[in-house]
Amino acid sequence: MFCGKEDKLETMELPNDSGDLGSEMEVDAFRRLFPLRFYERHLAESIRPDARPLSRARDTTVALGAVASANGSALAKIGSTTMLAAIKMEVMTPSVELPDEGCIAIEFHMPPICSPLVRPGRPAEVAPVVSKQLSDTILSSGMINLKELSLVSGKAAWMAYLDIYCLDADGALFDAALLSAVAAFSHLQIPVVSLNDDGKIVMLSEEQDDGNLDKGAVNKEKRKIALSSIPFSLTCVLHKNYILADPTAEEESIMETVVTVVLDSSNQLVSLYKPGGPVLARTSVLQDCVALTRQRIKELQNILDEAISGMEVD
Amino acid sequence: MVGLSVGEKRFIQGGIAQDLRSDGRKRLTYRPIYVETGVIPQANGSARVKMGATDVIACVKAELGRPSPLQPDKGKVAIFVDCSPTAEPTFEGRGAEELSAELSVALQRCLLGGRSGAGAGIDLSSLVITEGKVCWDLYIDGLVVSSDGNLLDALGAAIMAALSNTGIPRVLVAASASPDEEPEVDISDEEYLQFDTSGVPVIVTLTKVGRHYIVDATSEEESQMSSAVSISINRQGHICGLTKRGGAGLDPSIIVDMISVAKHVSEQLMNKLDSEISAAEADEDEL
Amino acid sequence: MGEMVREDGRTANQLRPLNCSRNILNRAHGSARWRQGDTEVLAAVYGPKAGTKKNENPEKACIEVIWKPQSGQIGKLEKEYEMIMKKTLQSICILTVNPNTTTSIVVQVVHDDGALLPCAVNAACAALVDAGIPMKHLAVAICCCLAESGYLILDPTKLEEQNMKSLAYLVFPNSTTSVCTEEASLVDGEPMEHGIITSVTHGVMLVDNYLHCLERGRAASAKLSDFLRKSLKSQLQSDS
Amino acid sequence: MEEKLSVSPASLVDQLVVPGDVILDLSSMANQTIKLGGGLRQDGDVISVIKAGKLRFSKPNKYWVESSHKRYVPSVEDHVLGIVVDCKADNFLVDIKGPSLAFLPVLAFEGGTRRNIPKFQVGALLYVRVVKANPSMNPELSCTDASGKAAEFGLLKDGYMFESSTGLSRMLLSSPTCPVLEDLGKKLSFEIAVGLNGRVWVNADSPSSIVIVAKAIMNSEFLSAAQQRIMVKKLFDKIQSSTV
């Protein structure tokens, strides 16, 4: 499931593998020594070193159900940026103030495998920041009605642990993480449980006879959670008057001004995030970013829909 | 770390090849073993074992605990090893952490058996007092006081001696009214049960230097090893655990050969330890 | 949109009373206290010190922000604030003057009564001026809050922040004095100070609402820049 | 608020400027040479401010921003007070309150050769001249003047050193002599060395004189000329009354 044949082909087409080594070496040296000038030459031609037009996002794929040990999971890839999101459902006692609501705990991890900059024991600086942005976005978008996660009012409710692992970091981490998170929720199946005599919630295995069900089955059957107004995002990099959609890690490090726009399905703004950067964003630039995001969320919605329908066919 | 000159290295390797080691031993001869029991009066059992300049102490403490829900009919044993800076200046601070962890894991493997508890050198089911409710938790602590090679075997021997020195208080369980209640226990101050050590294996480490293997290697000899295999063997001649150290690969047939050699050596070591332990116990009783 | 009466009697566009004092800490190389109503932040600048941290570009100066909350330990929120502050301050400082050095900015929250992040940005900016760190321009930060009805207020208190539907923290460059003619200093038809350095939003809003926030934020940022310039002037005059 | 007055450079001189302010538009100037001092930079066609302070102008064509800081940015030909923090084979490492330690080559003394390398303890206070100051390199110092003479540079023995701001140092070095030094000099005899990096060293015959001078200088930082005179007078009155 982690093997898309197509992206293997992509890596094979890298210019390094082609025959004329001499001239390729020179280009490579130029790219390393003068990265900004290398990019500016491309940008003047309205093209990027990976042959994309400025406003095009990289190939994006979503695979649902990547991990069997979770209640819902998804693998999202944007270019080579790869995110694995999985949801585990546990039971908690709801708070006194909100007895009819469940809870969602979101954590974003950058394990040492994902980037040469992360070392074991020293967590990446951006991980808690992306974590916070993700939980702000998902919770404030109203995608999930927390009341749906209630089991027994005041007694038991679901705690959904959403953990997102970055498996390969190559720019636009937030976009890929959000996409994988949303996909994991759309794959989530809430297990069938019942309340036992000790007041604890227990799992009902499928083959068990129905006699037990009257002991207060809380969930009659495995069910999906309803998602309303799904948020999707697009990150752009600004350089001079250029707007580059869906930057790679190299682009993010060379041109430091990053704008992330999150819109929901009804085109409402969930977040507009521009943390500093050398380029001052004018209103018209932000409007352009929003317009690019509008196009992008249509693509993302289609990709997600296809993944879901593919799952149902299986 | 032992820093040796090329000449010294060749001397050691050459000696081993000719079955005459630098301290006059043959390849499969142990250094003199000295056992002392009851060295720590506060503990339920303790022992000190010296093999040449290697000096280790093992100590057993028993506390009442609750069996794990997965194995209600078994007690729990925890083994930890600490390397004192007295043995080696580099053990100061966090220096010995890695070695301590490695020795702890190796001992756990050799003595505690599989996850189901089967094949454990220490009989875990004898530690249960009331199934699923009360059991003994044994805490076995090893301390390396002085280090001159073959630490694992010495620790294994010390643990065996400490266990045979261990008396576990007799526990009386009051018959409780309902099965749900916590049973009341009464720990006897006078009556002790001798811990059964018949199943405890000995650990034999065969260190491969050049094309030969030796037992009870000193630090100098260990610095020349290509790999070492530690095998724990019980009185039935069954293997209770095996770990390999050193990165170099070994031919499987050599491993098979090593196992059979280790088995042979283990019988002698077992007898030697038995007599040393009983002598030590006798000494202790006299005092 | 009807006029909404704010608890403290302010109009929607009215900021709370501002107060800024500099050079208040003896040991720090630069320091400032910034107050907006009851929200108060203390910023101290240390450096530039030699060397940069690992993973930072040694050909540039490194800016480090350490956020100290009023009480308790720092969590994800504080980490996020640190990152936003760091990137914001990086973009206003000239990093090529002192390459391979680190400048640390310690932000101590004294009291949080809403618009904390903007207040911290303002304090840090004043402290950087005090320390004499070379800067391209100054920055002024403002918080805009949106009610369900689309009604917009500036510089909210904590209570207002909690009751509103969404909010935007915006950082703009200060308005500068220039010898150039007005047209010449325009960047693509807009004055430089209309560009956005930093934007952080919380809660769902219409895109138009956001644009509205930008407009109001800009108007307020001009007031803030005037205040900043005046406060720098008054303190400089007492200096010499 | 919004209006942006087109102001002439002259009107900005001696006024407060803040980073981002544009003081000169090169495109509107006909081939004129200008000299830029601290706190200014060329940004394309304009000269803009990078530090807050007062814009100063000296004829015919020199502009700089005057400000006071606790840290020092090394600049060539500045005279500074440095503290030796380490002695290496070729250099003394000297702290001059800059972003990085400065190098004082062991041969940068009058008639310096390999044979007569001076010996300084760590912690020794030196009066030195900055000879090299490039970003991304440690600044270089010298204990000689431009002609290779020791002049007044070198080790400062005895006395008392205190830290101040760069603004105070500049005031003390300004000419005509600032009132505080002038008035102190009339009553007491003392030696003083002022480093542009915000360090001041004072020495006199009696410790009490040193304390008086140091105290008076530290107090003077935020005072006007008249205030300084009053402050010095009060200080002496107080001492007189207490000794009588």
Added chain:
Amino acid sequence: MTTKHSAVPTTYSPSPTSRSKPSVSKDSIVDWVRPDGRGYRQCRPAFFRTGAVNAASGSAYAEFGNTKVIVSVFGPRESKKAMMYSDVGRLNCNVGFTTFATPIRGQGSDHKEFSSLLHKALEGAIILETFPKTTVDVFALVLESGGSDLPVIISCASVALADAGIMMYDLVAAVSMSCLGKNLVIDPITEEESYQDGSLMITCMPSRYEVTQLTVIGEWSTPEINEAMELCLDACSKLAEIMRSSLKEVVSGSQE
């Protein structure tokens, strides 16, 4: 709109209502039935793919049934500053688990010793002399733990090392075996591992026919050990074929 950050309440994962623990002991006559229907001597289908992580110098993804592992290799790169000079290269290994790898959330942190075991298994195969003064980092992440985790990590790591172009004497293939009563089952899954009486893991260099690591837990008679070793070595050489072909696939693919 401001999210309330109350302390995270304590949670538990709902346990199945009934737990039927099969009791297998040495004396039981009943044979173990493998939950996934395999034969005792049958390994799970193994799948390797190199280049799973672009940001790394070399990487591999391995999938054995439900056991899913990614290994990234970084370097050879500068050793940590505190390290002393060394005329041979250093190998640094780290194994992590995702929080959802195990049936109960966050249990993967129990396997702290995996990092050093991975190191031991690999060090004998890598030609450390080829990268003096520098360090090669081998980082593994277990995405899903489905049993025989360590052998899968080791095999996957050696494919990742080959992908990174690190010089090795041979690939390292690893296979483990569980002893359940009197039955020996190869390549056990989590459920089998939790009931096992003993286990044996071999890591070997199949072309050189050398064992780099061998660990045995539990009580074994000599014939049992010999049989288990034989079976594991046999499985290792078959596994190495699959590993080799996954590497060949990439090379031949790029030549097209």
